[in-house]
Amino acid sequence: MLSEFDLIKRYFQRDRAPGPNTALGIGDDCALLSPTPGKVLAISSDMLVEDRHFFAGADPYTLGHKCLAVNLSDLAAMGARPLGFTLALSLPAAEPDWLDAFSRGLFALADAHGCELLGGDTTKGPLNVCITIFGELAPGQALRRDAARVGDDIWISGTLGDARLWLAARRSEVALDAADHAATGQRMHAPAPRIALGRLLAEGNLAHAALDISDGLVGDLKHILAASRVGAVLDVDALPAGPALARQPIGLRRRFAAAGGDDYELCFTAPVAQREAIQAAGAACGTAVTRVGSITSEPGLRLVDGDGAELDLQLAGWDHFSPG
Numbered sequence: 001m002l003s004e005f006d007l008i009k010r011y012f013q014r015d016r017a018p019g020p021n022t023a024l025g026i027g028d029d030c031a032l033l034s035p036t037p038g039k040v041l042a043i044s045s046d047m048l049v050e051d052r053h054f055f056a057g058a059d060p061y062t063l064g065h066k067c068l069a070v071n072l073s074d075l076a077a078m079g080a081r082p083l084g085f086t087l088a089l090s091l092p093a094a095e096p097d098w099l100d101a102f103s104r105g106l107f108a109l110a111d112a113h114g115c116e117l118l119g120g121d122t123t124k125g126p127l128n129v130c131i132t133i134f135g136e137l138a139p140g141q142a143l144r145r146d147a148a149r150v151g152d153d154i155w156i157s158g159t160l161g162d163a164r165l166w167l168a169a170r171r172s173e174v175a176l177d178a179a180d181h182a183a184t185g186q187r188m189h190a191p192a193p194r195i196a197l198g199r200l201l202a203e204g205n206l207a208h209a210a211l212d213i214s215d216g217l218v219g220d221l222k223h224i225l226a227a228s229r230v231g232a233v234l235d236v237d238a239l240p241a242g243p244a245l246a247r248q249p250i251g252l253r254r255r256f257a258a259a260g261g262d263d264y265e266l267c268f269t270a271p272v273a274q275r276e277a278i279q280a281a282g283a284a285c286g287t288a289v290t291r292v293g294s295i296t297s298e299p300g301l302r303l304v305d306g307d308g309a310e311l312d313l314q315l316a317g318w319d320h321f322s323p324g
């Protein structure tokens, strides 16, 4: 039988020297973080709950990846460099095989981004993973939701909608062949946080506002519009649908690309004069970037098709407390 403290020591406390920004890691009442002098901290929390964010029986390796990925995605959306994170874990049982796979998935992504586990909390209870992440960036460089300006282009990284397509297949709403099922499952379970792109956009002063798309593009873009007191026109047919979604009928393609959720891509706004620099930044970090609309002085979000005709799609973002 694993005790609470055996579990922490065996799976989460690593036998290695702390990184340069960690003054004190796991084991005391608090961790001590040393941000680079002159930088500001970026802090965010996201929680993943069984039966809400993932299905019971989810693969523990990809769950370890995803719970950190969604947090790194928030740092990417601010343009911050990752420093470290805390892990609050509620587990129904201390299962060695589950913990081994979960911690391997978690640390594989953490190590890829130089983001150290600083501490956390462990309790018995329903399966629930909550991470708080810390990053840093230069003062004034953060890509804030209130910084969009009239005339800005709206850009999207990567592709949209394939994670939502996997969810539809899992709910037996659509049928996918084995290859599309596997590819869309990868998008749902192993999103790639766009840290490199976010940092290039912030450090190069290329973009104004940004956020990461977790609830679906139209829902999330409205947060930028509200905070910046602007409107937008979005070309739904310009949205970069994921490769599996691109093979689906146009109605589903539009709906899942515009409001799918679980995308963990960046949506950002930038001056027209930065178009070439943004394409170059995307190329430099191997992430496609696509222009999908523009910021307007007229309030509200207008959805149009490839010919500029108004679309009435009645789309909404994910809301944990909405009945839908």
Ligand SMILES: Nc1ncnc2c1ncn2[C@@H]1O[C@H](COP(=O)(O)OP(=O)(O)O)[C@@H](O)[C@H]1O
Pocket (backbone or CB within 6 Å): 045, 046, 074, 214
């Ligand atoms: N329980 C809470 N207490 C305080 N702030 C919260 C709480 N839940 C969410 N927030 C804040 O509300 C804002 C919106 O949250 P959310 O939609 O979860 O952001 P994101 O999509 O970036 O994760 C964020 O600034 C977040 O820190």
Ligand SMILES: Cc1ncc(C[n+]2csc(CCOP(=O)(O)OP(=O)(O)O)c2C)c(N)n1
Pocket (backbone or CB within 6 Å): 046, 047, 051, 052, 053, 054, 055, 070, 167, 214, 215, 216, 260, 261, 262, 318
């Ligand atoms: C079992 C299951 N059902 C539904 C979904 C879809 N889903 C759940 S939460 C969510 C939105 C993102 O989660 P949230 O907690 O709102 O993240 P945040 O916006 O705080 O980053 C989506 C699209 C899913 N991923 N798994």
Ligand SMILES: [Mg+2]
Pocket (backbone or CB within 6 Å): 045, 046, 047
């Ligand atoms: Mg959140």
